[in-house]
Amino acid sequence: MGALTRREQLKAERRKELLQAGARLIAEHGFLGVRLDDLGAAVGISGPAVYRHFASKEALLTELLVGISLRLLAGGERVADEAGTPRIALAALVDFHLDFAVGEPELIRIQDRDLDKVPAGPRRELRRTQRRYVEIWVSVLRELRPDLSEEAARVRAHAAFGLMNSTPHSATSATAARAKPILRAMALAALDSD
Missing domain, CATH: 1.10.357.10 (Tetracycline Repressor, domain 2)
Structure with a gap:
């Protein structure tokens, strides 16, 4: 497998940011207390943009x-x-x-x-x-x-x-x-x- 392209690197970094933000938010507010908009806002993207990284x-x-x-x-x-x-x-x-x-x-x-x-x-x-x-x-x-x-x-x-x-x-x-x-x-x- 070859090296990641710049776009793939950025996507991987964003996914990692979403996981870190998700862990923090879900730990603080509980799974049901976190909306996709909250998750997106925590990393500077819209809620619907989270779907580019996670299906749900x-x-x-x-x-x-x-x-x-x-x-x-x-x-x-x-x-x-x-x-x-x-x-x-x-x-x-x-x-x-x-x-x-x-x-x-x-x-x-x-x-x-x-x-x-x-x-x-x-x-x-x-x-x-x-x-x-x-x-x-x-x-x-x-x-x-x-x-x-x-x-x-x-x-x-x-x-x-x-x-x-x-x-x-x-x-x-x-x-x-x-x-x-x-x-x-x-x-x-x-x-x-x-």
Whole structure:
């Protein structure tokens, strides 16, 4: 595949701007509280011009949530594969997930509130991807702690996600960085306690 033309580059940049603005607006106002006109105005275009980039508001929401799930899965696989030991892998997974939680809190708020607005087919894909991400954690936990059943490892992983994903609800952007080491220590303790 060749290099993008200038027009294609501009279109890709505008699409990225729309995704960023969409994440911010939907996190602030909820999916139903955002109109295409609001979205367009946020990036300096008309509401109908948004259709050049997304077939619908639901398509934008789907891309936001499926996109982050795919990025988490790919990153989680990379982190686990590159770690030398299960203990290092677990710490690296926690750090990786905290970077996401602190860096993209809008997507957590959107997932919590607006997942049901994603059409059924993409929502199934999203859930499958999320389950695969959880299974990376389960695998690492069971390597570290062979005494844990799959179910117990899965419960621990979900508990750690709940803790780390609480950041958008419990910390402002100014306090999130200070909360990160506390959340890291708590997540690691919850994952690897007796």
